Amino acid sequence: MRLFIAVSFSPAALDGICNIRDALSLKLERASYTRRDNMHLTLSFLGECGGNEMEKACTAMDALDCKPFSISMDHIGSFHRGDGDIIWLGAKRSDMLLSLQKDLAGNLAERGFVLEKGKFRPHVTLARRAFPSFHEKAGVNPIVQEVSSISLMLSKRVDGHMEYTPLHVKNFCRL
Numbered sequence: 001m002r003l004f005i006a007v008s009f010s011p012a013a014l015d016g017i018c019n020i021r022d023a024l025s026l027k028l029e030r031a032s033y034t035r036r037d038n039m040h041l042t043l044s045f046l047g048e049c050g051g052n053e054m055e056k057a058c059t060a061m062d063a064l065d066c067k068p069f070s071i072s073m074d075h076i077g078s079f080h081r082g083d084g085d086i087i088w089l090g091a092k093r094s095d096m097l098l099s100l101q102k103d104l105a106g107n108l109a110e111r112g113f114v115l116e117k118g119k120f121r122p123h124v125t126l127a128r129r130a131f132p133s134f135h136e137k138a139g140v141n142p143i144v145q146e147v148s149s150i151s152l153m154l155s156k157r158v159d160g161h162m163e164y165t166p167l168h169v170k171n172f173c174r175l
């Protein structure tokens with residue numbers, strides 16, 4: 001099974017993100033747009049895992065000691081790809097988010113996961129295979145989301161669509 005760990009969004013935040021995606025679609029000639037149900041911010045991509053690794057991922061999440069905090073998604077950017085760009089909504093720099101991602105990666109590494117190297121670029125993918133390219137970073141009205149939990153997600157292709165299902169949730173305690 002293909003797994004990743006992500007922050008999910010409230011219905012109100014999803015409304016705002018979908019509005020941004022829909023406004024973006026007016027400026028693009030073609031793209032494959034992320035469906036509302038699939039919008040998330042990935043903290044760690046685990047790739048193909050067995051049952052044992054799934055258990056380890058759950059303990060890595062449960063070992064986190066994190067308090068709820070807010071993030072603000074405030075700009076659009078892109079990753080250039082040969083088959084068309086990935087266009088995303090990016091999070092404003094947040095030390096809490098960065099340390100959550102770092103602590104999670106550390107807990108996963110302690111349990112034997114070999115994670116992709118590279119800078120963490122917190123984002124929600126809005127569109128893939130987008131044309132034409134979109135070079136500049138553009139500010140948008142911020143979408144604010146409280147991060148009070150993270151989820152272990154199963155990624156599956158069903159009838160030609162990606163379907164993401166939460167398998168485990170780690171809630172953050174206020175006190």
Ligand code: 2AM
Pocket residue numbers: 004040041042045086124125155
């Ligand atoms: P993306 O949205 O930028 O593609 C599920 O595939 C989630 O894991 C997506 O949010 C995806 O990010 C992220 N992810 C990170 N690395 C990945 C990889 N090598 N392959 C597929 N998805 C990856």
